[in-house]
Amino acid sequence: MRSNWWKILGVLILLYVFIVGMLVPLKPGITSAQPSVLQAGEVVTMTISGYNTFFTKSTDHRAWIKADDTHALAASAIKVLNDQQLEASFRLPTYLPSDEKRLTASLLIDNSFDGATVIPGNLFLQQDSTNQAMGSQAWQTSSIGELHSKSGMSFPFRAILYETIRNTYFHVSLWLAMVILLITSLVFSIRYLSTTNPIDDYKAMSFTSSGLLFGVMGITTGMIWAKDTWGTYWTWEEVKMNMTAIALLIYMAYFVLRSSFEDMEKRARIAAVYNIFAFAALIPLIYVVPRLTDSLHPGSGGNPAFGGEDLDNTMRMVFYPAVIGWTLIGVWISSLIYRARKLEEQLYDD
Amino acid sequence: MTGASLFVILFFQNICLNKKNSRVLARNFTTMKRIIVTFFVALFFLTNTLLAQGAEVDFMRSIGKIYVVVAVIVAVFLCLVVFLFFLDRKLTRLENQIKDK
Numbered sequence: 267m268r269s270n271w272w273k274i275l276g277v278l279i280l281l282y283v284f285i286v287g288m289l290v291p292l293k294p295g296i297t298s299a300q301p302s303v304l305q306a307g308e309v310v311t312m313t314i315s316g317y318n319t320f321f322t323k324s325t326d327h328r329a330w331i332k333a334d335d336t337h338a339l340a341a342s343a344i345k346v347l348n349d350q351q352l353e354a355s356f357r358l359p360t361y362l363p364s365d366e367k368r369l370t371a372s373l374l375i376d377n378s379f380d381g382a383t384v385i386p387g388n389l390f391l392q393q394d395s396t397n398q399a400m401g402s403q404a405w406q407t408s409s410i411g412e413l414h415s416k417s418g419m420s421f422p423f424r425a426i427l428y429e430t431i432r433n434t435y436f437h438v439s440l441w442l443a444m445v446i447l448l449i450t451s452l453v454f455s456i457r458y459l460s461t462t463n464p465i466d467d468y469k470a471m472s473f474t475s476s477g478l479l480f481g482v483m484g485i486t487t488g489m490i491w492a493k494d495t496w497g498t499y500w501t502w503e504e505v506k507m508n509m510t511a512i513a514l515l516i517y518m519a520y521f522v523l524r525s526s527f528e529d530m531e532k533r534a535r536i537a538a539v540y541n542i543f544a545f546a547a548l549i550p551l552i553y554v555v556p557r558l559t560d561s562l563h564p565g566s567g568g569n570p571a572f573g574g575e576d577l578d579n580t581m582r583m584v585f586y587p588a589v590i591g592w593t594l595i596g597v598w599i600s601s602l603i604y605r606a607r608k609l610e611e612q613l614y615d616d
Numbered sequence: 617m618t619g620a621s622l623f624v625i626l627f628f629q630n631i632c633l634n635k636k637n638s639r640v641l642a643r644n645f646t647t648m649k650r651i652i653v654t655f656f657v658a659l660f661f662l663t664n665t666l667l668a669q670g671a672e673v674d675f676m677r678s679i680g681k682i683y684v685v686v687a688v689i690v691a692v693f694l695c696l697v698v699f700l701f702f703l704d705r706k707l708t709r710l711e712n713q714i715k716d717k
Binding site: 284318609610 | 676682
């Protein structure tokens, strides 16, 4: 039992990931604000729909249309309909704080229970004639004071993603675990080339198998996630999907290659060399090429997947344990494959 | 729909468990595999039932798309189960070979 502590640790970590990852609520967010096209000089009553909001639990509601960092317009009246809906009335001045006829604005609401919530760039302001000086003056009078923040642990609210932001622990972490397993396999392959000890070959093979399993799990979960956020299971325009599919095929070929050699030593040596080349192809395929072009997937087109609103500090508290947990499970799986392989070898040697 | 799926599940279970009708199947299928087959068939029909509901109200996108997370976790679990199934088969083969020696 003493040598099995890391298996228990892996299971406990994943248990923590499942419980905390599923139970921590999302931050309140605004899903829609209607109407979204506003005419300057008119009085507008906007219906704001929230997600995970508790509008009835506080009375100090405030709302602003935020044109830019220095120009905002406060709501003249706010009526709470229910927990998810409230009506805010705005008396729009005749001129907007801009010399353009159209302006994109954000909606910001704040109360003591939910904290401050923003829906960025969702409102379109129009004006028939421009007068920047008067517009600036009219919009500057209402300043945003101190904003509240929601107490307690919560995950970021992102439009379109909603609750699926939790998939970070069940999709992204699988890929990182896969890369760790494949690096381990690479180390054993290199070691085999210097020691020619068949044990190293078996270990490399086992870690590649479990890495491939994690890759297949990653691509399956990614497809399910894509279906309800991008609208399709698979798209050939999505560079990261295609590149990972190619990388997985390269690793599947590793097993085809292994099975095509009768001679043990020859098989082990060629498999080790192939593994090194496969890893050399993997890293550019999944980490470099997707960043060079634009795509839907985070971590592409130069934007790093980890950072900003996609992964805040609360999520890191679950995400990094998830990577460690999945990796430990992966090592466990590898050890099972390794033991089966060794049995097989003993059987044929005698 | 649910009635039909239950019927099919029972039918499949019958094929797997009934030794008279399918000797070959019964010999090849261990208890674990019977459970797994039943599980997969049940899951398949359960998903179908859920998708049929989804045609009316978008089930997967309801309650903040939480069912997408559920589906992802189920997918991870199923991949692990399929892997265990194959490892189980490999070990059974090895055990039989050792027994034969």
